[in-house]
Amino acid sequence: MNGTERLSNGISKLYMQSVLKVVLDRMTEGVDIATRTDVTTRQVRDALHLLHDIRSRADWPIEFSRSEIAVIAHGVRQDMLDQPMSAACLRVGIRAGALSGISGGLFGYGSVELHSGSS
Numbered sequence: 001m002n003g004t005e006r007l008s009n010g011i012s013k014l015y016m017q018s019v020l021k022v023v024l025d026r027m028t029e030g031v032d033i034a035t036r037t038d039v040t041t042r043q044v045r046d047a048l049h050l051l052h053d054i055r056s057r058a059d060w061p062i063e064f065s066r067s068e069i070a071v072i073a074h075g076v077r078q079d080m081l082d083q084p085m086s087a088a089c090l091r092v093g094i095r096a097g098a099l100s101g102i103s104g105g106l107f108g109y110g111s112v113e114l115h116s117g118s119s
Contacts, residue, residue: 015043022047023054027062034067034085041089042081048072 022039025031026047033047048064048071055062064072070090080089 019043019047019050023051026051032065032067034065034071037084037086039085040082041076041085044071044085045076045081 018039022031022033022036022043026033033044033051036044039047048068051062052064052072054060075091076089077091083089
């Protein structure tokens with residue numbers, strides 16, 4: 001393994017650790033993943049996908065916030081994956097329709113359960 005491969009593996013390991021910490025914080029402390037600004041939009045997206053997969057496979061009663069559902073359902077802008085998460089990171093054309101009626105905007109704390117299709 002050369003120096004470039006070691007560096008790449010090290011970065012990948014740090015990235016995975018960050019995503020897992022986000023999921024762990026969500027599961028143990030209830031921290032809304034979509035409101036985090038200390039991680040990138042890519043990490044938010046990947047953490048939500050991982051949490052959704054955990055919920056689906058383990059059939060755990062995890063409730064997703066409306067802001068988390070908006071990210072899962074509508075995605076994020078590809079050109080902003082390496083930026084801190086914000087409402088601007090949601091895909092264009094989605095923000096107004098997907099978030100209308102949510103008190104407090106994207107980062108409101110209302111909570112609804114996202115059901116998988118295999119229930």
